[in-house]
Amino acid sequence: xxxxxxxxxxxxxxxxxxxxxxxxxxxxxxxxxxxxxxxxxxxxxxxxxxxxxxxxxxxxxxxxxxxxxxxxxxxxxxxxxxxxxxxxxxxxxxxxxxxxxxxxxxxxxxxxxxxxxxxxxxxxxxxxxxxxxxxxxxxxxxxxxxxxxxxxxxxxxxxxxxxxxxxxxxxxxxxxxxxxxxxxxxxxxxxxxxxxxxxxxxxxxxxxxxxxxxxxxxxxxxxxxxxxxxxxxxxxxxxxxxxxxxxxxxxxxxxxxxxxxxxxxxxxxxxxxxxxxxxxxxxxxxxxxxxxxxxxxxxxxxxxxxxxxxxxxxxxxxxxxxxxxxxxxxxxxxxxxxxxxxxxxxxxxxxxxxxxxxxxxxxxxxxxxxxxxxxxxxxxxxxxxxxxxxxxxxxxxxxxxxxxxxxxxxxxxxxxxxxxxxxxxxxxxxxxxxxxxxxxxxxxxxxxxxxxxxxxxxxxxxxxxxxxxxxxxxxxxxxxxxxxxxxxxxxxxxxxxxxxxxxxxxxxxxxxxxx
Amino acid sequence: xxxxxxxxxxxxxxxxxxxxxxxxxxxxxxxxxxxxxxxxxxxxxxxxxxxxxxxxxxxxxxxxxxxxxxxxxxxxxxxxxxxxxxxxxxxxxxxxxxxxxxxxxxxxxxxxxxxxxxxxxxxxxxxxxxxxxxxxxxxxxxxxxxxxxxxxxxxxxxxxxxxxxxxxxxxxxxxxxxxxxxxxxxxxxxxxxxxxxxxxxxxxxxxxxxxxxxxxxxxxxxxxxxxxxxxxxxxxxxxxxxxxxxxxxxxxxxxxxxxxxxxxxxxxxxxxxxxxxxxxxxxxxxxxxxxxxxxxxxxxx
Numbered sequence: 001x002x003x004x005x006x007x008x009x010x011x012x013x014x015x016x017x018x019x020x021x022x023x024x025x026x027x028x029x030x031x032x033x034x035x036x037x038x039x040x041x042x043x044x045x046x047x048x049x050x051x052x053x054x055x056x057x058x059x060x061x062x063x064x065x066x067x068x069x070x071x072x073x074x075x076x077x078x079x080x081x082x083x084x085x086x087x088x089x090x091x092x093x094x095x096x097x098x099x100x101x102x103x104x105x106x107x108x109x110x111x112x113x114x115x116x117x118x119x120x121x122x123x124x125x126x127x128x129x130x131x132x133x134x135x136x137x138x139x140x141x142x143x144x145x146x147x148x149x150x151x152x153x154x155x156x157x158x159x160x161x162x163x164x165x166x167x168x169x170x171x172x173x174x175x176x177x178x179x180x181x182x183x184x185x186x187x188x189x190x191x192x193x194x195x196x197x198x199x200x201x202x203x204x205x206x207x208x209x210x211x212x213x214x215x216x217x218x219x220x221x222x223x224x225x226x227x228x229x230x231x232x233x234x235x236x237x238x239x240x241x242x243x244x245x246x247x248x249x250x251x252x253x254x255x256x257x258x259x260x261x262x263x264x265x266x267x268x269x270x271x272x273x274x275x276x277x278x279x280x281x282x283x284x285x286x287x288x289x290x291x292x293x294x295x296x297x298x299x300x301x302x303x304x305x306x307x308x309x310x311x312x313x314x315x316x317x318x319x320x321x322x323x324x325x326x327x328x329x330x331x332x333x334x335x336x337x338x339x340x341x342x343x344x345x346x347x348x349x350x351x352x353x354x355x356x357x358x359x360x361x362x363x364x365x366x367x368x369x370x371x372x373x374x375x376x377x378x379x380x381x382x383x384x385x386x387x388x389x390x391x392x393x394x395x396x397x398x399x400x401x402x403x404x405x406x407x408x409x410x411x412x413x414x415x416x417x418x419x420x421x422x423x424x425x426x427x428x429x430x431x432x433x434x435x436x437x438x439x440x441x442x443x444x445x446x447x448x449x450x451x452x453x454x455x456x457x458x459x460x461x462x463x464x465x466x467x468x469x470x471x472x473x474x475x476x477x478x479x480x481x482x483x484x485x486x487x488x489x490x491x492x493x494x495x496x497x498x499x500x501x502x503x504x505x506x507x508x509x510x511x512x513x514x515x
Numbered sequence: 516x517x518x519x520x521x522x523x524x525x526x527x528x529x530x531x532x533x534x535x536x537x538x539x540x541x542x543x544x545x546x547x548x549x550x551x552x553x554x555x556x557x558x559x560x561x562x563x564x565x566x567x568x569x570x571x572x573x574x575x576x577x578x579x580x581x582x583x584x585x586x587x588x589x590x591x592x593x594x595x596x597x598x599x600x601x602x603x604x605x606x607x608x609x610x611x612x613x614x615x616x617x618x619x620x621x622x623x624x625x626x627x628x629x630x631x632x633x634x635x636x637x638x639x640x641x642x643x644x645x646x647x648x649x650x651x652x653x654x655x656x657x658x659x660x661x662x663x664x665x666x667x668x669x670x671x672x673x674x675x676x677x678x679x680x681x682x683x684x685x686x687x688x689x690x691x692x693x694x695x696x697x698x699x700x701x702x703x704x705x706x707x708x709x710x711x712x713x714x715x716x717x718x719x720x721x722x723x724x725x726x727x728x729x730x731x732x733x734x735x736x737x738x739x740x741x742x743x744x745x746x747x748x749x750x751x752x753x754x755x756x757x758x759x760x761x762x763x764x765x766x767x768x769x770x771x772x773x774x775x776x777x778x779x780x781x782x783x784x785x786x787x788x789x790x791x792x793x794x795x796x797x798x799x800x801x802x803x804x805x806x807x808x809x810x811x812x813x814x815x816x
Contacts, residue, residue: 082689082690083619084690084692084695085689085690085692085695086690215703216685216702217702217703218703219704329802358729358730358753360700360702360703360727401777401808401809402799402801402802403773403775403777403797403801403809406773406797484689484690486609488609489610489619491610
């Protein structure tokens with residue numbers, strides 16, 4: 001609803017028994033004028049909303065949802081589906097919010113060890129504007145990683161000792177070392193990765209996929225988000241539904257956020273005294289009223305509401321089955337570790353992500369935050385890596401052994417990079433790193449991405465990209481490509497533009513990493 | 516659609532005409548128009564702007580036609596790339612209403628656009644030779660048309676929709692190319708997709724290339740039905756009741772590439788049966804009774 005600022009328009013609420021005053025309530029206005037005003041208002045509604053209603057019709061066609069009664073007033077026509085045959089059927093995006101330093105994770109810079117506490121050459125920094133957190137520092141002393149690296153797998157990826165489990169799946173990973181972004185603070189940077197734009201209000205990746213491909217399983221949301229319990233409590237990134245909203249797309253494309261607790265969806269069970277039949281009859285009645293309203297007003301938000309009611313009803317059956325881990329064999333717990341039994345942990349969410357993938361959920365986004373180590377980096381990154389490493393390894397391994405990795409894309413990474421120079425104190429065993437948008441690392445696995453390769457290179461200071469830069473738009477274009485979607489064609493008309501996940505600036509599919 | 520053979524024939528004709536009417540130098544070396552420009556137009560434009568359709572009164576299947584232009588006027592101004600409608604149309608953003616090729620057909624590559632631009636810039640000559648364009652990119656061979664995986668389901672769309680409704684399954688096109696086949700999806704109500712449903716899908720089975728049957732009540736009886744789904748590439752039977760004995764029914768599926776038997780009772784006898792499948796690339800056996808978790812067995816790191 002937030003996408004439509006005129007939603008709180010009063011003209012039609014009052015005569016539907018709504019609580020807002022209407023034209024009719026105004027004293028001392030001639031009746032004829034009131035009628036004229038209302039006619040204008042209705043016409044404005046028609047003009048304003050009619051276009052969106054048409055959009056909804058197109059949407060329903062694209063959706064391909066076949067749930068009974070859903071958008072039944074829209075004649076089904078055309079074919080849902082991708083532009084070309086997809087490689088990936090689903091994706092799991094492990095979002096490391098706060099941004100892990102590339103120096104201690106995936107961008108090995110052995111040359112820095114000899115440059116401890118030396119000043120970063122001015123030529124490297126190239127007059128870049130820094131954040132307020134370090135701009136006033138007198139010096140920019142180089143901080144080498146205090147963690148060692150070793151090569152792993154046939155791929156020979158250099159993997160930090162912080163990730164002993166992930167190192168075992170090196171040959172599955174496509175490591176990107178040349179991501180870059182314009183954003184230098186968490187909020188816009190996370191938004192840019194999740195929605196393609198630094199400003200809030202755009203559809204998230206999962207919403208675009210839902211819009212473009214519809215649901216594979218009508219009983220569960222197409223797009224699910226989970227926010228993991230925080231291993232540390234400093235420098236916490238704010239995560240909220242602007243990161244997984246449907247923006248200007250129909251609200252049913254927004255993610256359903258599963259809560260980090262014993263009850264992942266509140267009020268999913270019927271209250272005492274209400275059985276399934278009664279609940280079904282109630283929802284059918286409400287939907288009938290909403291349908292009548294839709295026929296009069298034509299606001300697609302009403303259809304979205306109908307769809308949400310029906311989805312909630314279906315989730316009454318599907319969610320308890322989804323969240324019942326009792327059927328998991330002992331091998332699952334050996335793989336994911338004991339933390340996976342504790343609802344809301346990152347490990348639990350990784351296991352849940354596998355269960356969602358098995359059930360056809362198209363896009364699952366798991367957030368693990370507090371990677372933002374401006375100080376005490378060596379200590380805190382170790383805590384974070386331990387939280388992430390085993391469960392991430394377990395998820396990829398589990399997907400692989402169950403034959404799901406070939407068509408499930410896994411993404412691991414943060415929103416920007418960190419500086420080669422230390423923020424604040426610099427000792428061999430203690431330092432901090434500031435935000436750095438010019439380069440950062442991520443990895444992809446499965447879903448039609450070439451395994452065991454590395455793409456892109458940074459300079460000796462991991463400060464500038466020297467080969468094969470990858471903008472976030474390129475990552476998004478590639479992701480859509482794996483799902484069989486042409487990023488130039490997946491668009492939605494809004495505010496006079498054919499809006500796209502990749503926007504209007506140039507972007508490219510990274511052919512070199514396609515399997 | 517014109518076959519590539521016909522196109523080639525026409526190109527040869529153009530060649531011969533060129534040889535007959537051209538200079539001696541042209542005989543020794545092909546013209547840039549014939550060797551670079553015409554193939555690009557053939558590949559992207561002639562299907563709508565040729566002897567058959569002539570959309571907007573425009574034909575692009577010969578130099579003369581190209582220079583004659585469309586109903587609205589000439590589309591090539593020799594020496595003026597920016598002023599040439601041909602160049603403007605092929606360089607518009609993919610979402611522009613006027614972009615060519617239209618209707619979502621693949622756009623010209625950067626190299627192909629450069630070929631057109633260089634040629635117009637140099638005067639849109641019919642006789643200049645390849646050697647006159649040292650900076651022109653080479654033409655990459657046209658992308659091979661994708662191999663059809665199944666016959667087109669388009670004509671049977673109504674029957675497919677009726678069966679979806681009847682059985683509570685989804686039959687989803689893999690892409691907008693109808694010969695890419697359909698995916699059978701059961702995830703919304705796996706319990707409904709039983710052996711009888713698989714038997715009942717026989718009338719549209721030849722369109723199905725991917726059968727997602729994980730967690731369904733499918734048994735060996737259902738595999739008998741699948742055995743006649745001639746175009747299947749992938750079957751997911753995770754957590755079903757199928758056994759090794761039932762897999763023999765799949766022996767005729769010569770295109771089958773991937774089969775997922777995770778959490779089934781399939782044992783090594785089943786693996787032996789699978790081995791005989793000529794197209795099989797991968798079988799997943801985690802949680803089954805087989806002694807391997809995948810076939811072919813993963814090589815030790």
